[in-house]
Amino acid sequence: MTHFVFPPAALTVLAVSGGGLFPVRRIFCVGQNYADHTREMGGDPSREPPFFFAKPTDAVTSAPTVPYPPATQRLDYEGELVVAIGTGGAGIAPAEAEAHIYGYAAGCDLTRRDLQAEARKIGRPWDMAKGFDASAAIGVLMPADEVGHPGKGAITLSVNGMEKQRSDLSCMIWSVPEIIATLSSYVTLAPGDLIFSGTPAGIGPLFKGDRVDIRINGVAAHVFTVV
Numbered sequence: 585m586t587h588f589v590f591p592p593a594a595l596t597v598l599a600v601s602g603g604g605l606f607p608v609r610r611i612f613c614v615g616q617n618y619a620d621h622t623r624e625m626g627g628d629p630s631r632e633p634p635f636f637f638a639k640p641t642d643a644v645t646s647a648p649t650v651p652y653p654p655a656t657q658r659l660d661y662e663g664e665l666v667v668a669i670g671t672g673g674a675g676i677a678p679a680e681a682e683a684h685i686y687g688y689a690a691g692c693d694l695t696r697r698d699l700q701a702e703a704r705k706i707g708r709p710w711d712m713a714k715g716f717d718a719s720a721a722i723g724v725l726m727p728a729d730e731v732g733h734p735g736k737g738a739i740t741l742s743v744n745g746m747e748k749q750r751s752d753l754s755c756m757i758w759s760v761p762e763i764i765a766t767l768s769s770y771v772t773l774a775p776g777d778l779i780f781s782g783t784p785a786g787i788g789p790l791f792k793g794d795r796v797d798i799r800i801n802g803v804a805a806h807v808f809t810v811v
């Protein structure tokens with residue numbers, strides 16, 4: 585008889601508005617999907633298209649507190665629309681993409697900016713800058729059945745009540761259907777996959793005690809405190 589040599593880890597889940605749990609599979613992220621953020625990172629959005637990176641599933645937290653991570657002097661917020669895949673597929677056409685979406689959440693792609701800057705400079709991977717524990721703060725998942733598919737609407741992030749980021753979902757370089765089409769040309773998407781869709785300009789540092797409030801008009805909100 586075969587057996588687990590130690591108990592398997594608990595599933596990572598997101599709470600769904602109205603009840604139920606969404607089992608999380610993988611976390612993909614889009615880099616530089618708003619032109620104003622590409623420019624603030626020193627890039628040229630007309631020459632550098634968005635790109636993908638990933639975080640481990642264990643990085644997800646929906647807790648009201650997020651621990652300040654070790655090994656960084658510069659933890660940054662990035663407020664983002666998170667897209668939750670309900671139906672998998674490969675080679676998904678943009679026109680079919682919305683049918684693959686279960687719902688949406690507000691999220692924060694927490695980033696060790698100092699480690700990222702170092703990695704960018706010498707062309708090394710971003711994993712330790714982007715994929716650390718509790719680096720994917722995500723709120724309650726709103727089913728698309730209830731909130732629809734927002735192609736536009738304000739996305740804001742405030743720290744301690746001061747607005748730091750404000751843009752509109754319509755300002756994404758790759759729209760959500762285009763993200764799904766492009767990503768599914770690289771990997772076969774599966775139910776449970778999450779996609780961070782990129783952050784607008786206004787990124788900045790967080791400190792212990794800061795209260796972060798991300799709002800996406802008509803879709804979702806998520807609030808947490810750095811401890």
Ligand code: MN
Pocket residue numbers: 613614615662664693780782783
């Ligand atoms: Mn991001």
